[in-house]
Amino acid sequence: MKRTLLLTLALTSALALGGCGQTRDDRAVNGALVGGAAGAIIGGAASGRAGGALAGGIIGAAAGGILGANSEPAPPRRCITFRYDYDGNRYCARFARDAY
DSSP states (O other), X not given: OHHHHHHHHHHHHHHHHTTOOSSHHHHHHHHHHHHHHHHHXXXXXXXXXXXXXXXXXXXXXXXXXXXXXXXXXXXXXXXXXXXXXXXXXXXXXXXXXXXX
């Protein structure tokens, strides 16, 4: 029971903190920290040894760093031509190609 509760708490906190960070480097560091902590807890709980926790922490940190660095959101689309509709509201008629 205690192991299940600890594992559930670790995974919940990993999911809650996984989206933190504004820049690519911030997301990579946060992903590595959360992945390493979750991997160490899971590896330790699964094997019951310090070696399993160490291996899980290393694998989790590597995977979290890679996934965090590559989770960059798409850049916002940039409008290059504006037009006005019948009511006078401005809308974008053409977007820049480099933002696709």
